Each structure stands twice: as C-alpha cells, then as structure tokens.
Amino acid sequence: MKTIETRRLPDLAQALSAAGYCVVAPIEEGGVVRFREWAPGLAIAPGAVPANSSKDFLFPRSEVVARFALEPGGFSPAPVERSAVKTVVLCARPCDAAALTALDAVFNWDYRDGAYNARRQAMTVVSLACSKADEHCFCTSVGGAPDGVAGADAILRPADGGQLLVLDELTEKGRALAQAAAGTLSEGPAALDAPAVLPRRFDSEAVGRWLAANFESPFWKEAALACLGCGACAYACPVCHCFDLQDETDHAECRRLRNWDSCGFGLFTLHASGHNPRPDQSARWRQRVMHKFSIYPQKFKTLACTGCGRCSRLCQAGMAIAATCERIEALGR
Amino acid sequence: MKALREAAEKLLREKRVSLVIGYEDRKGRPAFFAAKPEDCGRLAYDASCRQNLAAYLGKPEIRARLPVAVVAPPAVLRSIVVLTAESQLPPGQVLALAVDGDSFLGTFDAAGVAELLRAKYSTLAPEPALLERVQGLLQKSPAERAAFWEAEFSKCTRCYACRAACPGCYCSRCIVEKNAPQWISTAALGHGNYTWSVMRAFHQSGRCTLCGACEAACPQGLPLMLLNAVLDREALEEFGSRPGYDPEAKPLIGSWSADDDHSYMR
Amino acid sequence: MARIGVFICHCGENIGRTVDCAAVSAAAAKMPGVVVGMDYKYMCSDPGQQMIRKAIIEQKLTGVVVGACSPRMHERTFRAAAAEAGLNPYLLEMANLREHCSWVHSNQAEATQKAIDLVRVMVAKVRRNRPLRPIRVPVEPTALVVGGGIAGIQAALDIAAGGKKVVLVESGPSIGGHMARLSETFPTLDCSQCILTPRMVEAASHPNITLMTYSEVASVEGFVGNFTVTIRRKARYVDPAKCTGCGDCFNKCPIKKIPNEFDAGLGLRRAIYVPFPQAVPNKPVIDAAHCTMLQKGKCGLCAKVCPRGAIDYQDQDRLEKVKVGAVVLATGFQLWDHAAYGEYGGGRLRDVIDGFAFERLASASGPTAGLIKRPSDGKEPKTVVFLQCCGSRDDKVGKKYCSKICCMYTAKHAMLYRHKVHDGRAVVFYMDVRAAGKGYEEFVRRAIEADGAEYVRGRVSRITRRRDGKLVVLGADTLAGRPVTIDADLVVLADAVVPRPGSEKLAQLFGVGYDQDGFYSEAHPKLRPVETAAAGVFLAGACQAPKDIPETVSQASAAAAKVLGLFAKPELEREPVIARVNRTTCAHCRACISACPYGAAKDFDIVDRAGKVLRAVADVNEGLCQGCGTCASVCRSHSVDLDGFTDEQIHAELNAL
Amino acid sequence: MKTLGYFPGCSLEGGGIELDLSVRAIAKAAGVDLREIEDWNCCGASAAHSLNHSLAVALPYRVLALAESQGLSEVLAPCAACFSRLKGTQVRLARSPELSQRMQEVVQRPYQGGVRILNINEFMASLLEAGLAQKLTRPLGLKVVAYYGCLLSRGQDIVTGDDAEDPKGMEAAIRAAGCESLPWNCANECCGGGFSMSKTGAVLDLSQAVLDEARAAGADAVVTGCPMCHSNLDMRQMELVKRRRIPGALPILYLSELLGLAAGLEPAALGLDRHFIESRGLVRGGV
C-alpha cells in the first residue's frame, strides 16, 4: 500500500507544488478552516470540514466572463484571458468529491461551460475518507459514504489510528498525481481505520416523492420562519451553482462578471415589474429544498445534495436541511 | 427560564400575541417561534444566544402575524427602540420579553422598553476587549491597516449574512442591490467587498447597538465589529449619540448641531 | 443611442492660449457617445451659438457639452441656444475650461489633459441627463411687508402703485418707525415728519394696502409664490372701527407717568395712548402692563369717557392668516445699549443720552418743543460733547462694524445744537469722519466751518459726573497728542446701530440667513443685494445693515421692483433641481424628513383604492424643495434622487475620471 | 469646617497687617479654616515682572506648586497684588504648556494647574453665600464708597466676573454689612500705587483726587481691598491733612474690617487701631 504519515502532508503538498500543481488544501486561519491555496510553511488541517467547499476552485465566486471596449458610437468585444491552472485539491471531503458529478451535469447540460470545464479538466481531486462525523453530517442519507470515492481521482484513507494515510489511485489523474508525489510516498502495510459511523437519517427518495406532490403545503410557511434570507448556505454548498451576470462599466471598458447568487435572496427572482414569484422566505426555502431533492434529481438523476452539512453548520438561524428532510419524510408516512 | 416560559405562554394563551420569537432550548440556541402556548416549554435563554431576534421584525412573514413578542436581552431591547424611532414598528404591535443573564425581567411594550433601558441599562458600554482591538488596529500604520483589511475582506463571499442578521438592515432594497447605478460592485472581489462592509457599517451608525449578531453570523469570521465600534465611539464622543434609548430620537445622520466638531476641516 | 455634441470655445485667447482646443475637441470626438467635436474662437458669439444650433438639428444631437467659461457665466446663454434648436435645455452641460483650467494653469500639456478630463466627465454626465421642465408654481399676487418704518412704507407704496395688494405689518401701534422720531434729516435739514407723514397717510389710505399695526408674524408656511403667514394681532383693547381718535380717553387716563418710548423716555405718556400726535392709525391702544383696569380690575375711566364705546377690556390677541406670494422684511434697527460701557457711566448718568434722545430734544414736536434741555435738571446745556463710534468699531465690548450713519447725524446734531444755542459749545469726538454720500462731506464741513462744531480726533476714556452736575469728559486729542478734559453739560453718544430684538427669530421663520450681529444676509453681496437665500423673501432697510434714509428708500423700492417682477407672471418658473422619492424602495426610516432644511420631505401614505393605508413612505413637496440633495445623501437605500444631479450622473462622472 | 489655603504675602505681615488680622478674624467668625501655605515665598509683585519675566512667573509658580502639593485646591490671596501675580501666573501657565514645562524644570516641582485663587472680594462673596450674612447682626448704617483701584478691577482673565470699567465686586458685601454703597466717579482710578516711595508727589495728587471725590459723593468712609491702596489713601492722607489740601480726614477701611465690624467683632481685633486715620469712631458706641 502507498502510505504517507499524516504529519507529512505538507511534504506531499510541496512535492506536488514542485511538480507544477497548484495545491489547494484545508488550512486554518483565524479559527476558520478553509480550502485555499497552499504555500510553503502553511499547516494542513485534515480533520475538519472546511467552511467553503472545493467548488470555489471550479466555479469561483466572481469571474470576468466577457469584456467590451467602449468606442465612439458603440463597443467591441475584447479578449478575456482564461487560465486553467493544473490544480490538485488535497484532502477534499468525500462529500466534496461527490458533488462534482452534480456540478458536471449542470455545467454540461444544454451549454458546455468553457471556463468550468477547463478548470475541471485541470483539476485532480484527492479526497480524504472521514473517520469522524458531526451532528450536521448526513452523507449516508443522500447516497454517499464517509469513505465514498465518487468524483475522486484518488482517496486518502486514515490508518494506524490516524498516524498514517493510505493513498488509493482511482483514475488516470490520480495515478499521475501519485507518480508526481512518489518521492513522498512509502510502500508498506497499514491497518486502515474504520470509517465514521453515520446512520441514515432519512430516505431521500421518500422525501422527493412528498416534495413532488406538496408544493403548496402549509408546512413551508412554518418551516422557513427562522430563515433570514442570506446566502451563507448556498455559498458554502458544494453543489449550489446559481450565478448572476453583472456588467460593470467605466469610461473605457465594460466587464461582464459572473457572480454567485443564491435562491435565498429576495432579489433572486424579483421581476423588473416589481412582481416576485417567490414573494417570501418560505417560497425561497421551499425552492432550495425542492431543487436539491426533487427538481434536480428529476432532471439529472442525481441529488443536488451530498450531505456535507456545511449549510446547517454555518446557518446563524439554525436552519438544518437534514432536519427538514426528516420532518418531510415523517409527513409523507 | 421558568418565568420566561410562563410569561410567553400567558401572552399566547391570552391571545395578546400570535407568535413569540425566542431562542430554542437546544445546542446553539437557534431562533424558535412559539405559536401555541404549549410550544413555550422549548424556549430558553442564556449568554450563548448570539442572534438579534429583532431582525425578524422586518420580515414580511412575521409582520403578517403581528402582534408578536420577542425575547430580548439588552442589545435587542435597544434595537427595538431604534426600530421604533425610525418608524419601523407599528405602534403597540411588538412586546419584549426582557431577559438578561439568567433573569427574566418582564414583559414590556415600546414605551416600557425605553423606560427599562433608561432605568437599568443607561450605562451599557462596549466590551473593553472590543475597544482594545480597535485601539490596537489604530496604532498600526495606515498601510498595515489597509493590509489587515485586504486580508480580511478577501475572504468575504458576499453572502450578506451580516445584513440578514442585523435588525438595522431593514431596507426593502439594499443599496448594494441598486444597479442603476451600481455603486457597490456585487463581485466578491476586493473593492466591492471593501465598499460593502464599510458602507454597511456606516449605514448602521446611529442604529447599531453593538449586539454583535453580524460578526457572529459571518461564515468567514470577518471582524465586522471593529467597524461598528469605531463609529459607535465617534458618535458617542462627538455627538453624544447612544442609539436605542430614546424612541423619539432624531436620526444621528439626518440631524445636526451648530456645535458639531469641524476641527479637521480647513 | 446617445448622440452628443462637444463644442470647445477658445474664448479668444483666454482658453486657447493655454489649452490646445483643437486637441480637446478631437479627443472629445472619440469619446463614447460623441458624434460631433468642434472648436471655435467665441462659442458664445452669434456664429458660435449658430454652430451649436445647427449641429443639434442636423446631427440630431441628444446632448451637448460646451467646454468654455464657468457655467455661472454662460450656462443660461447656451441652454437658451439649445432650446431654440429644439433640444431640452437641461440636456446641455458646460465644462469649465477657463476659470478652472486655462486661467489657473500655464503648462499647455497639463492644461490640455485636464481640459480633456473635464470634458470627458461632462460627456459622461450629459449622457445620463434627462429632459427637465422648469417647476411652475402659481403665484399669489399679494405681498407681505414686515415693518412699518420708512423702508416698509416705501416698499408697500411702490408695490401698491404697481397694482398689487400689500399687507403691511407693524409691531407698534403706529407706522412711521424711527424716521418719525427724527427732527431734521441730513444733509438737507428738511423736517423729517413733514416729508414722512404724507407717506404714512397714503399708506394707510391706499386701496391696495391692508395695514396691520400692533401685529407680528407668528408663523410662516409655504414657499415662494405661496406663503401662508399667520399674523398675531395683539390686543389693542380699543376697537379701531369704533374709535374716532378724539383723544378723550388718553386725556383722562390717570396713569400719567409712563416714559414714552417714542420720545426715548424723555417725555411721558398715559396707559392708553397714541405714541405721537401724527400716529397712523391715530387710534390709541392700552398698554396692558400699566393699565390698572387690566392689571387690578380697578379704574375703567377710559371706557366711561369714550363716546363711542370703543374700549374693550376683554380684547385678546387674535391670529389671522394671510396668503402672500412674496415677503419684504423691513424690520429696521435699534440703538445699541451703551450701558455696557462702564466708563461712560454704565447707563446711570441721566445727562449722557443717545442720538434718538437728542433727536427728540431737537424736534419741534418733542417733549421740550424743540428746546435743548438736559434731562437731569431741564437746564439748557452750554457745552455738549458728541461721541461718535460708541459701540461701533469696538469688538471688545461693542460691535466690529461701522454703523455708517453716526458721522452724519452727529454732524447734524452739532449743527442743530449750534443753531438753537448760539453761545453753546459743541465738541465732537471722532475716530474718522466717514461722509461718503451726495452732499455729505459738504455737510460735515458746514458743521465745522459755518456752525463752529469743534471736532476732536480721539476717543473718550471716561465720563464722570461732578457734584456741581457737570459731566467731566476725559479724552484724548490724538492729533495734538495730549489728553483733553471737558466739563460738559450734556453728552450725546452715537450708539451703534444694531438689529431689532427678535429679528433672528423672524429670520428663522422665513428661512433667511443672518450674520453674527443679527443683520439679515442678502443672497449675494454685490449682485443680489435685495434678495435673500429664501426665494421670494426680500430685504429693505437697516435690517440688512446700517443704512441712512436715502439708501433705505432705494433698497425698499428695489425690493418692491423685485416683488412686482415676481408678480408679473401668474406662474413662477424655478430650476427643476428637485428631489424625488422612489416610493417602491423607500423604507420610511424618515432620515430625509429629519434632514430636509425646508420641510419639503414629509410622510406620505400609500393607500389602496378603498383608502386603506398600505404603507408609509417619504415624499417631497416640489414647491418647497430647493434642490440641495441632503435628503438623497442621507438615504441609505438611495431611494431619493436629485434631478440634475442624479446618482447615475454622478456615478458616470466618477467613472469618467 | 471648610479649609482654605492662605497666602498672606509680605504686605500682610507688614504695612497691611490690618488686612491679615481682619481676614483671619472674619474667616474664623464664618467658620472657615485658613491654612497658610507652608514654606511660601514672595509673589514677586512690584519688582520681579519689570526685571525678569521668568522670575516673575517662577515665584508664583512655586507658591502654586506648594499649595497643590499640600492638597489646597483653593487659595485666598487677600493682598490684591499677590492675587494678581498668582492668578496671572495661573492664566499664563494654562495658555502655554511650554511655559509650564519650563517652570517645572526651573522650580523643580510639578504643578498641574489645580489650584483656584481667590481675591478678597471673591472670598467675601463666598463667605456671605456660605452663611456669613446671618452672622452680620450689627448693621453699620454707614455711607461708603467702594474703591477697587487697579488690581481688583483690571486684568482680563485675572479679575473675572466683573466689569473693569464699572466694577461691582464689593457691592453685595457692603450691603450685607448694612451700609450704602454710594455711586461715585473714582472706583477704579489710580491711587498712585507703586510710586508711594519714589514719586510721593504724584501719589498725593492722585490720592487727593480719590479722597475729594469720595467726600463729594457724601461718603463716611472709603472701603478697599488692597494694601497698596490702603496705605496710599490712609498713610498719605496724613500728609494731605497736614498740608490742608483736604478739609478733613476720611477713614479708609478694608472690606474685611467692614464685615468684621458688622459681625460685632472688636475693632482692635480687626486692626482698626493701627490705621493712621482714626476710624474706630465709625461704629456707634465705638471705642
């Protein structure tokens, strides 16, 4: 088995960096662990679920997608430099990796998104199996597992009580990476740690069935009372992918920006007329739940939720999508 | 705890309110909405409650269910007075279940809230630790301060959790949502993030009660209270402004005195 | 799509010398939205304007930027030209290439670059300009004149002569003001009452003038063309409709020893009185503070003797509203109280008097019938010391400014005294003699040379009363360089001219500014000396600054002309720089309502068809709004915007820099 | 019992000893404890400020610094010249932090500016306010003129709360003593001041003018608060009487003496027996 001591993760990052990868890893800063670009000297925090998800490196929160030069009497398109740097996400959670299936689906549906696909091509995902889970985790309820390999190019599995990590290459990209990092990997036996125990909390198919039939249920009014309408859940979600196009203009140039957007915002569906088809927060929360467990699966045959629990961990108002699903399942019975 | 639950239950039983907005007796003390007397047993309050529940008073869903009662520690009481002064609360439609530490202080209407604050909390001051953080930052050079904020604001994803958490952010159309012209870039990039956070804080001067809900809500842990605190201190020192005590107060921004300082002007 | 024309003026060489105008117009032609860039020697000349008009029509321009002098100079000119060519005048903006650029910079490259930037900013702005229409408000063609002195009388008569109605409000029982108290007037020595009283009578009898004496302004609402002014008609206790002015009441009134204010306290009046025999209206009032009937319920003599039953002890103040389109403030002045000068006796020396007291002594209708007698013992003073600049030009105790009229009236006093007391000595202490006016210097020379007034250049340091009743005046003769001591019988202090008490409060009611001394501020010291910052409110007389009679009358007539000009059209056009509220996004925090200096921002209820209030928001009254934009900048959500300086325009200007 | 710092200065131990005696007596009667500043020094009056500006500030500075270090927040300087020097220094220090710094170095003592300095008029007014008025049981019924001279009327920021050209600071106290304060013309005229020794002739002229006016006003006595004024009007009056330049002697009293008499204190205890011009006869049934 290819192994590396957990404490030597920075050496792995260093080797990959030397091999031309841009290394992204969970790094702690000011009490908050985030996926960010690793640099020599930075410690890697493999234990925690980072506040952001690895989607940030495929679908950044803001990017210029077009430029126009202003001229007398009009404008003309200007080139947008698009760089897809060879990137590795190190210690991605299995739930992050699992989200790639859902993201790939939406960014290649009727239109193949150039920027996304270029980054996706250049990205290698090395996930880290979970040996712990907290009360917000529910991957097992949405078809995932603490040691799931969906979407990953390679997986690190904790062994010897967390002292060692065992690397399994799963794809060509994964094998290329293992080769690039060969110098830091050892070959030898290791006793794999048991994956986190995470009982299934709800039946997502049952939830989907209830949702499809209960758009107008009074349940929504009451279930969304606490929601204050920010975008924290959507922005932390590894699957959420809504965006807004905004033009910013100065006297010489117009830049068209693609910025993250969230169905939690009232502005999201506000018409120019002033009419809003989702007039209150309950309609927006309903949309969020339905999209993840009913609409998206109908369209793409996959849930738009991987059970990472980030949304509930970050919610200031204690909104928890898993709890909502449990209640829905109960309603359906 | 018992007294709070009983008072809330009484309000619902006597149909004086249709909803009690409080904190739930579970981990993290999230917001909880008691609509029936029997729900009130789930209410709780302690120092770990970070949300400012007055933020719910601007939500259309809640306004449709007035009259309501709100579980309110001192900072939230002040928010209620601020909202009253700025004509955001329909008269007589909001009751406060005042709490502080472990004790329940009683049920108050808007006038009672102002009286309670004057009588019991007239000397509320910002936490010394917060002021020390402000002072510490001010002692750095302008370039160091800029670098500090550059690092902080670069984390901002523009999720607007800070705005959602704040009872003072009650505009129906936030300035950042105005796109003709778009004063504040909505891209989650340096300058837009900077302008957003600076203007958010500035727009709260005269409203902010330093409740800390915005900073607590920020998923990225931005030190937003530094911005609030420097404005709070300046408003107090220069204009004697203490938001949230006088329901008849003139707006800090929107009034003036001939004696206002202008020593920095030439 | 915007089609902007840019026209760069060389202003002869004024701009062209420092700014490469051809380069600016060439650069402008390449700016987004610009379809024409031209430069010309004199854009404001007829051919220049024709160039603009022609381009507007031929190029179908949607906006124009003229890069020339300051908009304060020619904005009206160019906007009028644009309007002639069919373009809304508010779609034209000026870039200030002269005052702000060519005249203040000498490096051509830098100045040209700055000029291009300034033009770019204006092009960016004008692309966001919207056609605006001047605000039209109907005008109520009635004027309110506050103050019944010579200024108010003159203004009222001139407006009335122009065929418009006037309400003349005077706080005292009679009109006439200070001028009625004067003996003779400089530099001609005509009798003040002889020239004034016919004007007073004319004012009272003119069919267009409504006289409200014993009345004060209580409150003001509205705006230019449409003021509603509430007048407090103070209780007279005498029904003017019944009173014939026979005088039986005040001849019988037992309360006799009240110092008469009109006579500077030298004469006495009754509790029911007319201030002076020529008063207009010549109908008495009861001074409630001194009347025993009103104070203690005892007496009632005047009611008993009045043959017409005009006395009404139950009379009360009444409030009356008048609707007027314009206001003339003519509240006049009073003399500063020299009691503040301890060295001149602190106001306790009876024979140290002010100028008005001397006027009353010298007046044939005064308490001494024109004989100069000193107050303490009624003796004719043989030595009178006149002291100029008492309280004027003294920023320690008195006022910084020169009161302007004292040099002249002191010369007149010295002259009048010498005419009446041939063996008397008139000594005038002065700092400078300021006699700039037609016939003024000649008048002073006459006082000195023909009438023998002794002018001593210097200040008086102390006035003390000796036991023999003489006033010992210690002073300095700075020309001779020695101290002077004069044993005087009477000292006349030329006290500073100060505004009337309460004038600041009145200014606040009308939104008129005033300076640190309380004098009303004109809109512009040179070019708008009669207007105030409050539209439709004009100034006449000494309420604005110390003035003599000819100047006061001139300004009163000027104010009347301004009022008549305002009334010449049934509607008023105002610059359409007006704030507007976006009612959809307004959160009704009321910051703008608190901030508006004009009370133009106010609450507004949005109601459904049934009249049910759905939501309260802020709203702006176009008539009251003056366009400062303070409301817009206190609005957190930018739900208030200002026409002419909109968010979009300013944003575009900033983006162009 | 209220405690007040006390700065007698040289005058009150010499020519102006009556002022010292009467101030201490009236303070005692009013229940005020006067605590003399320990180790006080000359205020610098008369000479220092015409010779050396630093010295003129340093001398009062030391006095003020001592008072402050001895915990005296208020100091009474009955001598008008001492008052003027101390208060003048206080004002200058407050205006100039540099001067304070320099003085601290010169005198080697810190002074934070925390001492309030009272002149005799202010002191009397404060006593009356604190209840002395009730103890003035012997209204004197005299007609007097209040004589302020220069040091109790002049000096912007030094003599505060009074009009330099028309001073009124003694009026209330004179009325409280049951006397009438007559209007007159010389309240703030010069007594001759510091020329007492060097130009006695000038002093005689000036003092005579003051005394003439006082008599013309109908005064029984002149009331003053300044030892210089007192000596010029009292001691030099002997000369005027001798030369028959004035018709008769006019008693010159300190304000503190007037109040002491009204409080029923013994004239000798107030120092009245030490005046050149006999003044004990002013009190009905006097000695």
Next chain:
Amino acid sequence: MMKTETSTAPAPAAFEPRITAFVCNWCTYAGADLAGTSRLQYASNMRIIKLPCTGRIDPLFVLKAFENGADAVLVSGCHPGDCHYTSGNYHARRRWTLFRKLLALTGIGDDRLFFSWVSAAEGQKFADLVNDVTAKVRKAGPFCAVHPGRRAS
C-alpha cells in the same frame, strides 16, 4: 502666486497624484471661479465634481473615487452658517466626522481625505488649498496599490 512645480515638465519618475474634489455649487465652485478670474496659478492635479451642496455628497462618492484610482479626495463647501441651503453643510459635516474615522480605521487617513470650507470670496484660499493638498499627496505617494478599496487594474 509663483508657477508651481507642476508647470515644469515632470521627470519621468515623478509621481503626479490624481485628486478628485467634490465641491458645492455656491461656495467652493464659485471660489474656484474666483481663483480663475484672479489668475491664481495652482497645481493641475485636481478634477472637480460639482454638486449643488455638500449635503448632496454621499460617502459612496468618495469610495467610488478611490476605487477608480484617485490618490486623494477633497470635499469642500460653504463655511458653517453660510450654506446656500441653510444647513446642508452641517449635515455633511456630521457625516464626514463619522466617515473619516471609519476610513481611518481602514487605512485611509488625513493624507488622503481632505475637508475644507471655501467661500465664494476665497479664491486665494482655494488656490492655496489645491497646492497644499497636491503637495501633501505627492509626499504621501500613490494610494497604496494593496488597499482593498481600490479596484485592481
């Protein structure tokens, strides 16, 4: 007024600041006009944005100017008591008192943000002000490129 150093050809490395000024129409704009009619020479680095009153100036305008690359911002209006609109400048003054402290905390200090009262009569003051501000900003150097408030080019 002597020629300022800006009128000589700047050395290639010389830093020429960009300064944005927000001025009111009635006082400072007119004061700048007077500087012009008096032919007072001053540095050419400032670009004026005219508004009716300082009361109209929203702090966002200042931030936008910095975002767009201004090295300094000047706000100038009528002296207290002289406001054409009676109190717009008083409102502005209160806002600036608060806003400048907030900006100072974020690293924009007194060498970047200037406030003044310039009346219509103070042409000389305006010229001196521009020269002084320009000199100070030149000394302070370019508005730091890392400041979060500036738009990355």
